[in-house]
Amino acid sequence: MAQSMHVRRSATLASLAAELGVSRTTVSNAYNRPDQLSPELRRRVLETARRLGYPGPDPVARSLRTRKAGAVGLLLTENLSYAFRDPGAVGFLEGVALACEEAGLGLLLVPASPEREDVAAVHKAGVDGFVVYSVPADDPHLAAVLERPVPTVVADQPELDTVDRVGIDDGAAISGIARHLIELGHRRVGVLCMRLDRDRNDDFVPMQRQREAHFHVQRARLAALANAFGTVAVDWASVPVVERFDHTVANGASAAKQLLDRDPHVTALICTSDILALGALTEARRRGLRVPHDLTVTGFDGIADAERAGLTTVRQPVLAKGKAAGELLINAAEHAKPRVVTLETELVIGTSSAAPRTTEERWFGP
Amino acid sequence: MAQSMHVRRSATLASLAAELGVSRTTVSNAYNRPDQLSPELRRRVLETARRLGYPGPDPVARSLRTRKAGAVGLLLTENLSYAFRDPGAVGFLEGVALACEEAGLGLLLVPASPEREDVAAVHKAGVDGFVVYSVPADDPHLAAVLERPVPTVVADQPELDTVDRVGIDDGAAISGIARHLIELGHRRVGVLCMRLDRDRNDDFVPMQRQREAHFHVQRARLAALANAFGTVAVDWASVPVVERFDHTVANGASAAKQLLDRDPHVTALICTSDILALGALTEARRRGLRVPHDLTVTGFDGIADAERAGLTTVRQPVLAKGKAAGELLINAAEHAKPRVVTLETELVIGTSSAAPRTTEERWFGP
DNA sequence: TTGAAAGCGCTAACAC
DNA sequence: GTGTTAGCGCTTTCAA
Numbered sequence: 001m002a003q004s005m006h007v008r009r010s011a012t013l014a015s016l017a018a019e020l021g022v023s024r025t026t027v028s029n030a031y032n033r034p035d036q037l038s039p040e041l042r043r044r045v046l047e048t049a050r051r052l053g054y055p056g057p058d059p060v061a062r063s064l065r066t067r068k069a070g071a072v073g074l075l076l077t078e079n080l081s082y083a084f085r086d087p088g089a090v091g092f093l094e095g096v097a098l099a100c101e102e103a104g105l106g107l108l109l110v111p112a113s114p115e116r117e118d119v120a121a122v123h124k125a126g127v128d129g130f131v132v133y134s135v136p137a138d139d140p141h142l143a144a145v146l147e148r149p150v151p152t153v154v155a156d157q158p159e160l161d162t163v164d165r166v167g168i169d170d171g172a173a174i175s176g177i178a179r180h181l182i183e184l185g186h187r188r189v190g191v192l193c194m195r196l197d198r199d200r201n202d203d204f205v206p207m208q209r210q211r212e213a214h215f216h217v218q219r220a221r222l223a224a225l226a227n228a229f230g231t232v233a234v235d236w237a238s239v240p241v242v243e244r245f246d247h248t249v250a251n252g253a254s255a256a257k258q259l260l261d262r263d264p265h266v267t268a269l270i271c272t273s274d275i276l277a278l279g280a281l282t283e284a285r286r287r288g289l290r291v292p293h294d295l296t297v298t299g300f301d302g303i304a305d306a307e308r309a310g311l312t313t314v315r316q317p318v319l320a321k322g323k324a325a326g327e328l329l330i331n332a333a334e335h336a337k338p339r340v341v342t343l344e345t346e347l348v349i350g351t352s353s354a355a356p357r358t359t360e361e362r363w364f365g366p
Numbered sequence: 367m368a369q370s371m372h373v374r375r376s377a378t379l380a381s382l383a384a385e386l387g388v389s390r391t392t393v394s395n396a397y398n399r400p401d402q403l404s405p406e407l408r409r410r411v412l413e414t415a416r417r418l419g420y421p422g423p424d425p426v427a428r429s430l431r432t433r434k435a436g437a438v439g440l441l442l443t444e445n446l447s448y449a450f451r452d453p454g455a456v457g458f459l460e461g462v463a464l465a466c467e468e469a470g471l472g473l474l475l476v477p478a479s480p481e482r483e484d485v486a487a488v489h490k491a492g493v494d495g496f497v498v499y500s501v502p503a504d505d506p507h508l509a510a511v512l513e514r515p516v517p518t519v520v521a522d523q524p525e526l527d528t529v530d531r532v533g534i535d536d537g538a539a540i541s542g543i544a545r546h547l548i549e550l551g552h553r554r555v556g557v558l559c560m561r562l563d564r565d566r567n568d569d570f571v572p573m574q575r576q577r578e579a580h581f582h583v584q585r586a587r588l589a590a591l592a593n594a595f596g597t598v599a600v601d602w603a604s605v606p607v608v609e610r611f612d613h614t615v616a617n618g619a620s621a622a623k624q625l626l627d628r629d630p631h632v633t634a635l636i637c638t639s640d641i642l643a644l645g646a647l648t649e650a651r652r653r654g655l656r657v658p659h660d661l662t663v664t665g666f667d668g669i670a671d672a673e674r675a676g677l678t679t680v681r682q683p684v685l686a687k688g689k690a691a692g693e694l695l696i697n698a699a700e701h702a703k704p705r706v707v708t709l710e711t712e713l714v715i716g717t718s719s720a721a722p723r724t725t726e727e728r729w730f731g732p
Numbered sequence: 733t734t735g736a737a738a739g740c741g742c743t744a745a746c747a748c
Numbered sequence: 749g750t751g752t753t754a755g756c757g758c759t760t761t762c763a764a
Contacts, residue, residue: 010515012757023735028759037733055513059492060429061757064740069426070490071474080467084460094450101446101477104484106491108437109473111466118470124436125472126425126492147421149376378741389751394743403749427741430756 011054020048031057063126071106072096072329073127075145077135079113086247086275087303088318089133092155095322096131103330112141114198119144129329131155131322136198136214151332155325159216164332166324166341170217171224173314174272176347177298178228180312181268184355186296187234190266191225191241192255192276193218202251203258205241221272221300240266244276252279253286260287267296267356274299274306274313281309281352292354302348310351317343377420386414397423429492437472438462438695439493441511443501445479452613452641453669454684455499458521461688462497469696478507480564485510495695497521502564502580517698521691525582530698532690532707536583537590539680540638542713543664544594546678547634550721552662553600556632557591557607558621558642559584568617569624571607587638587666606632610642618645619652626653633662633722640665640672640679647675647718658720668714676717683709 017024022045029036030045037045049056063069074096076083083089100107105128111121122144129151135142137158145152146163153164181189196205196213210226213219226236242259244251256269256279269284271277277299281291289295299306302315324341383390388411395402396411403411415422429435440462442449449455466473471494477487488510495517501508503524511518512529519530547555562571562579576592579585592602608625610617618641626632626649635650637643643665647657655661665672668681690707 013759014757024758025735025760026733029734032759041733055515056489057759058430058757059490060426060435061740062490062759063426063492064424064430064742065757065759067740069492070487071492073472080463080473081460084456084463090450090456094447097446097450097475100475101479104477104487106439106477106487107446107475109463109466109475111470111472113467121436121470121472123422124425124428126429126435126437149421379743380741390742391744391752392750395750398743407749423743424741427756428743430741430758431743433756 011052013057016049016052016054019052020045069126069128071108071127072100073108073110073125073130075110075112075130075132075141077112077114077139077141080109088301091318092133092322095319096326099323099326099330129332131325131329137216138214151329153325153329155321156217157215161338164328164339166321166328168316168343168345170220173345174221175224175228177270177314178225182232184353186268186356188266189239189268189270190259190263192252192269192271192280193222193241193243194247194272195245196243200245201243202245205243207237210241218272225270247273247275249275249279252276253283256280256283269295269297271299274301274303274311277311278305278309291352296353298353312350312353313348315346315348377418379423382415382418382420385418386411435492435494437474437493438466439474439476439491439496441476441478441496441498441507443478443480443505443507454667457684458499458688461685462692465689465692465696495698497691497695503582504580517695519691519695521687522583523581527704530694530705532687532694534682534709534711536586539711540587541590541594543636543680544591548598550719552634552722554632555605555634555636556625556629557605557636558618558646559588559607559609559638560613561611562609566611567609568611571609573603576607584638591636613639613641615641615645618642619649622646622649635661635663637665640667640669640677643677644671644675657718662719664719678716678719679714681712681714
């Protein structure tokens with residue numbers, strides 16, 4: 001970004017002061033403390049400023065001096081284009097933006113895609129604090145943020161006990177889904193989940209990977225499911241779990257295909273996100289499976305498209321989450337222990353879940 | 367944002383240098399020009415930094431010195447929450463973000479709602495340039511941006527001949543809609559448009575307001591419509607045009623209601639955005655009007671919901687627009703004249719437009 | 733009211 | 749390969 005036409009440059013506070021024959025303090029005051037000088041003088045200062053093309057105090061220099069950047073950084077570790085396409089992420093973003101707007105702070109989106117190992121962007125960010133959203137516990141960008149001497153608030157991911165955090169009770173939330181399915185009589189279930197770790201694994205997920213996932217939210221959901229189905233003697237090790245790195249509807253469909261191809265007797269597909277569930281619905285349709293008659297599908301998040309599709313899911317307040325994160329950061333007063341805000345979720349029973357057909361029904365029709 | 371637990375603070379480059387018994391240059395080099403010192407010394411520097419809890423060069427101080435903020439500012443003059451809800455705005459945002467991401471630059475969302483007359487946020491923004499999206503030509507935030515000595519790129523709004531600009535040919539694009547309707551035989555049409563000026567006018571729009579609108583995009587579209595329908599002897603002054611300040615589906619519906627209540631003989635509702643058109647569809651349904659049989663409705667933008675609804679509309683490349691704006695800014699090399707990028711649009715004939723019923727049909731059924 | 737002095741923390745010539 | 753010097757442009761005690 002070199003020059004462009006609209007670049008006047010040059011005049012500084014000092015040169016203005018010299019021109020006016022007053023001290024720098026006075027000029028500074030004209031901008032920052034109007035009550036500290038006579039209206040007349042202030043008028044003169046401002047007028048001369050306009051004449052000289054002085055654009056007012058340089059924000060960077062002011063920031064250096066005041067030790068305030070006037071902005072909050074948002075770390076996403078996800079291609080930004082993803083962030084703007086995932087309704088959950090957009091809602092969160094909106095929430096953070098709202099909090100910033102109210103406080104008159106800017107919101108700086110820090111570029112940090114998963115491919116880019118380059119942490120420089122975090123170091124370059126002139127901000128008064130960071131909100132970290134949905135990054136794996138071992139992400140280098142996160143480490144870089146934590147080194148910066150500014151307050152940090154984490155949302156959903158990762159779970160750290162050194163910084164403030166806002167999230168939901170993922171285990172409890174998805175247990176609601178599990179209980180619902182168990183009551184309906186489902187015992188042969190399959191799971192579609194989002195990225196569990198920084199390395200790509202678009203495939204079935206062995207137990208160890210489930211247990212050691214660095215994406216804590218996904219890990220917590222899987223663990224809760226295992227636990228819930230354990231109570232009805234379902235051996236979790238035999239439950240097929242398919243993972244997808246990129247969170248898209250298409251991937252939900254392909255994951256469902258992969259799972260059903262191997263295990264066609266599954267009566268319910270539990271998805272850890274609505275996006276994946278919408279893909280599962282597509283795949284079900286493609287195979288001629290009627291939902292919920294032939295196959296139950298559940299989601300997670302409560303995005304608009306999911307409710308429109310009648311998905312059984314868990315609704316979570318994404319906007320409130322973002323807002324809470326922003327506010328926590330902005331009010332990061334001195335406090336000894338990290339604060340934790342846990343938001344409420346709500347089980348939404350849609351039309352995508354029903355009792356599984358019995359074996360007879362499978363053979364002889366409904 | 368005072369302190370919070372995770373705030374180490376203190377050590378500076380200078381103190382590190384002192385501790386190590388080397389010059390500040392050396393420490394600086396350790397971070398910025400690794401090839402300027404022995405690997406061994408660098409290792410020592412970095413190690414000591416870690417020990418002292420030195421988080422690396424302060425980004426603000428560095429920015430002051432290098433005269434680079436490493437970020438692009440985005441001015442929106444709209445409640446941020448609007449920006450995240452309007453699909454067009456989100457697409458644009460994504461495009462700008464993409465361009466920034468590729469260049470390793472941050473994207474700073476500048477808080478500047480229409481209510482907030484406070485321009486301070488613009489002054490505080492530590493950025494290397496601004497992208498201005500969809501603000502009225504007389505917006506004070508815009509004026510503040512133009513005073514800043516950094517390159518600026520404008521998208522859609524406003525039209526200035528001093529800065530780079532990216533947009534579409536609004537007149538030509540909506541003329542396509544007009545011609546389509548004219549060919550179908552529509553002569554009694556009504557228009558639903560977005561905010562025309564900074565002052566709220568949720569009502570019919572007199573000619574003068576149409577002509578003098580500071581939202582140039584809307585003005586251009588209205589002018590093109592007037593012109594197109596002029597060729598078939600439609601007197602534009604008699605065409606009802608209803609404006610809405612807030613760009614929501616609900617407002618589209620209420621605008622359609624207001625228009626149809628006064629002028630029920632209208633055969634086509636031309637909307638300057640898909641959002642408004644979707645609202646118009648709702649209102650048509652409510653009145654028991656079948657679209658397109660009883661009423662033709664057209665939109666503008668080509669958002670996903672519109673295509674899903676089968677709306678006749680103009681598709682415009684919002685993401686490409688954002689990306690182009692970002693790239694224009696980032697490559698703002700020296701150039702004498704402002705650059706203008708005009709993107710292609712495409713007329714999409716959906717199922718929401720058809721020939722108007724004749725008077726007889728109106729009375730005796732189709 | 734206004735001004736003088738003292739940096740905020742860092743980088744970039746340039747000299748050693 | 750390393751140090752010296754000179755600010756970047758601004759705010760803020762403190763004294764006048």
